[in-house]
Amino acid sequence: MIKKVLLFTFLLTLTAASITLDSSIELALKNDKRILLQEAQLQSSRSLIKESKGIYDISFVSEISYLDSTTPSTSAFVSNNTLGEKTTSYKFGFEGYLPTGTSYNFFDFGLEKSETDLGTSAMSPVWNSDLSFRVTQNLLKDFGVKVNDIKILIAKGNSEISKIEFERVVSLVILDTxxxxxxxxYTKKNLELALSSLKLAEDIVKKNRIEVEVGTLPKVALLQAESEVAFRKVEHIRAENLYQNSIDVLKLSIGIPIEQNITIDSNISKKVLKKIDPNEIEAIAINNRPEVKQESIKVANSKQLVEYYSNQLLPDLDIEGLISYSGLGGSRNSNYSSAILGSPRIASKYDNGYSDSISSLESLE
Incomplete structure (x- = not known):
C-alpha cells in the first residue's frame, strides 16, 4: 500500500516537472511485467537450492498409535467369550543423511503398552521399550559426495541461468526505454522545428502580401507563400501526432497511465563512450553474451546428470551398523488363570509397571 501511495505521489509530481531519462528507466524497472515475472522465477530457482540442500537436514520423527480390539473367542482362558486387547505405541527419534551417502538414525526410541484379558498372559499391561542407533553406508549406488550433491549443483546452475536471464531482461528493458x-x-524536436517553419512561412505571407499591395511583387508570389503555409500546417499536424504517439508509447513502456500529462526533458548531453580495441570486440561479445553463458551452464548440468544416472544404474550394496537396547516391564494380570496354570513366574523387578521397562533400559541390560 505504501509503495502505491509513493508511486502515485511520484506520478503527480510528473505533471509539474519533465521526465528525464533516469526517471523513465527507474519507472520502467519498477513496472515492467517482464522484470516482475523474471524476478519471481529467480526467487523460485533460489528456493529450489534450499529445497535440494534439505536432504541433509536432521529430521525429528515421531509416531503415536492406539489400537483397541474386541474379538469373539471360545478359549477357556477368556471371560464372556470375548478377548479384549489394547495396544498403545510411542516412537520418536532423529534421522538424517550425509553427503557421503550415509544415512543414520540416532536415539530411535520406542515404547509400547499392551493390555489383554487373556488368562494365559502373566502380565497386563506389558511395557516394552527399545532404544537403537543405526548407521547405513552406501557402497555403490549413491556413494560419494559428488553424486549426492549433483541435485544441489544443478539447482545452483539453474539459479545462475535465471539470474543471467533476469539481467538480460533488465538490459532489454533499459535499452527499450x-x-x-x-x-x-526526436519527435519533440521535430515538432518544434515544424512550428518554427510554420511561423516563418506565415511571416513570409505577411511580407509578400504587403509587397503585392504596393506592387513590388506579383500575386503569384503571395499564392506560393500561402501554399507553403498550408504545407507547413500539415507538417506541423503530422509532427504533433508523431510526438503524441511517441509519448503514449513511452507511457505504456514505463507504466504511466495514458491520461497522465507529462513533458519530456529534451536537453541532450553528450556521453563519453569507452574506447574498445577492435581486436577485442569478438572476445568481449562471446564472454558477455547471456545466451552463451546460459548454454555453457546447461552443458555442465547435462554432464552432471549423465554421471548421476550412470551411478543410479549400479546395484544397491550397503553396510550397516546397529546398536539396540530393550527394556521390559509390566504388572501382574488380574485375569491370569492361576487355578489352571499355577502361580505366574514373574521376577519381582518386572512387577512395577512402566518404571521397570525404563529402568532396565537405563541400565542397558
Missing part, C-alpha cells in the same frame, strides 16, 4: 525516450525527444 532509452530507445523510446530518445525517439520521443
Amino acid at each position: 532509452e530507445t523510446k525516450y530518445w525517439n520521443t525527444v
